Structure formats: C-alpha cells, structure tokens
Amino acid sequence: MRSVAAKVMAILDAFAAGDVRLSLSEICRRAGLPLATGHRLVGELVAGGFLERVPDGTYRIGTRLWRIGSQAPAVTGLRELALPHMEDLYEATHDNVQLAVLRDGKALFVERLRGIRSVPVVTQVGAALPLHATGVGKVLLAYAPDAVLDDVLAGGLSRHAARTITDPQELRDCLARVRRNGYAVTRDEMTLGAASVAAPVRDGDGTVVAALSLVTRTRSADVRRLLPPLTTAARALSRDLVAHWRGGPAGRPGGASAERKSGP
Known part of the structure; x- marks a missing residue:
C-alpha cells in the first residue's frame, strides 16, 4: 500500500x-x-x-x-541573469519573451515576459511543454544527447495544432536545420495563430543550457525582424553565464547532460 x-x-x-x-x-x-x-x-x-x-x-x-521550486540555485541564478536581457528584448519587439530549460524530456519555462499587445500563449512560468512542438523545445532537443530524442520519439509525437510535426523523420530533419542555422522557427505548431523564433543559450564550454524565444502572431511573424535582437540577447546572456554563473555540471538548468555533438 x-x-x-x-x-x-x-x-x-x-x-x-x-x-x-x-x-x-x-x-x-x-x-x-x-x-x-x-x-x-x-x-x-x-x-x-x-x-x-x-x-x-x-x-x-x-x-x-x-x-519553492524556483529557489533551486540553478534556476534562480539563470533567471536573475536572464531578466535584464529579456526586458531589453521585450522593449525592442513588444512580443512574448520566454526562457526555458530541459527537464525530464520537456521544455520547462522558468521565466516569461509579455505585454497587453502580445499574442496570447499557453505557456506559464513553471509549466512544461513538449519539445517537438515549441521553438525553445526544438532548440533544447537539437542539442540534447541522442537518448533524449530517442525517448521523445518513443513516447510519440502528439499533435497540438495544425502544423505540429508528428513524423519522426521530419522532426530529425527539422533538428538538423536548427543545428545548421543556429535557431528554430515554429508556426502554428503549439498554438494556432502563434509563431516563435528561438535561440540557444550556452555556458562556458559551449553546452546549450537554455533556450530563449520570441513568440508572436503567425500572420505577422518576420524572422528577419525577430532574429537579430533575439540572437543578440542570447549571446549576451551566454556571456553573462560564462562570467557570473557558477552552477557547475550538476547544477546546469538543462541538466547534467552534455551537448549533442553530432552534425546536421
């Protein structure tokens, strides 16, 4: 019992x-x-x-x-370092700004900023969403060990919106593009009418420990507009992690696993 x-x-x-x-x-x-x-x-x-x-x-x-959960040292340190960059990113775009880490085969959202003009999204701080259907999730999955992708595929690729990727080979091809381009794009995959652009956040040895994203309306999503401020913020946060964060391998927000080393 x-x-x-x-x-x-x-x-x-x-x-x-x-x-x-x-x-x-x-x-x-x-x-x-x-x-x-x-x-x-x-x-x-x-x-x-x-x-x-x-x-x-x-x-x-x-x-x-x-x-209680947000007091975990790794999450707290990451959020404190990320917030100034997220605020600058919001002021530059006025779109939803989200920060997520890899936890138990999901994208765990540790911080989110949005305004009254931002497109409604399903994410909440502390919520975990599927890796295959979110921009931050695709970034985290693209650089995760092969075993993480194997587990995601074994669990099935559930459909959440009109364009959710449900075919394993299509997802593999998508993740290869993420590694090749250095960012992920989703359109109508988690929420109908919402698009996202996400970029990796790295620690001192190049390991991807988090993902930063912008979420906007699908009909007005322009990667050429969103990508420059997003990648600038992600690189700035990565530099701050190198300079100030002392989480160590066991305390990494993305877990103790190393970055995927395979090519596209």
Whole structure:
C-alpha cells in the first residue's frame, strides 16, 4: 500500500507531462488513485496553496509550489541573469519573451515576459511543454544527447495544432536545420495563430543550457525582424553565464547532460 506522501507525489507528478490544467478525474487517472482519495488529497493541496482550482473546475500548479521550486540555485541564478536581457528584448519587439530549460524530456519555462499587445500563449512560468512542438523545445532537443530524442520519439509525437510535426523523420530533419542555422522557427505548431523564433543559450564550454524565444502572431511573424535582437540577447546572456554563473555540471538548468555533438 502506498503511503500518503507517495500519493501526494503522484498527484503532483500528474502535471509533469506538461499539461497546464487537469480535471480531477485526469489527475486521479494519472496518479493511479481512486476518485474519492484523489478528491480529498487534491483538496488539501489546494488549501495549502500547492495546487489551484480554476473557475472551470480544473486544477493547475499553485504559486506556493512554484515559489519553492524556483529557489533551486540553478534556476534562480539563470533567471536573475536572464531578466535584464529579456526586458531589453521585450522593449525592442513588444512580443512574448520566454526562457526555458530541459527537464525530464520537456521544455520547462522558468521565466516569461509579455505585454497587453502580445499574442496570447499557453505557456506559464513553471509549466512544461513538449519539445517537438515549441521553438525553445526544438532548440533544447537539437542539442540534447541522442537518448533524449530517442525517448521523445518513443513516447510519440502528439499533435497540438495544425502544423505540429508528428513524423519522426521530419522532426530529425527539422533538428538538423536548427543545428545548421543556429535557431528554430515554429508556426502554428503549439498554438494556432502563434509563431516563435528561438535561440540557444550556452555556458562556458559551449553546452546549450537554455533556450530563449520570441513568440508572436503567425500572420505577422518576420524572422528577419525577430532574429537579430533575439540572437543578440542570447549571446549576451551566454556571456553573462560564462562570467557570473557558477552552477557547475550538476547544477546546469538543462541538466547534467552534455551537448549533442553530432552534425546536421
């Protein structure tokens, strides 16, 4: 019989797949819990601020849990260094600015800036989204070890919007272009009407530890406009990481794994 702590961890782990909101029945299904047990424990987690109940009846990760997780030294150090560059990037473009790292086969968003004119997006700070359907995810996946890509392909490439890549060979070809060009572009792949351009952030030995992106409306997305300020910000953040960040291999936001060394 599982302990209460194990059941609570299973409930929280139900959100690890990257879904921002889940119904109670879906939480219980993923956690392997009876509905009555899940209802009681989820209620306690909501009362404690670890989960939040949305007006439509679904649940999402609570701010208290995010505040605890965001105190991890690697994430905190990266966010502190990144914020000035992200703010400059937002002022230059007035588009969504996002920063993500690789965590458990997903793109974990550790910071996001947006304004009232920015296109609505599904990302939230602390949320994890699929690697194959997001600009930051493609960058992280392109430079990850082969085993990460193998796991993503083994899990299936789920469709999230009209242009989501669901064919393994097409994804491999896309990642080769990312490594060749040094940036990733998505259009209507995670969210209909949204496009993104993402660039890698590297540490002192050239390992890709994060990805920085701009998200804008598909109909107005112009890579020629977005790419120069984006790559300038990514390079500046990379220089700051080299000069100031002392995370070390075990503390890298992207995990302890080394950068993919294979060519296009």
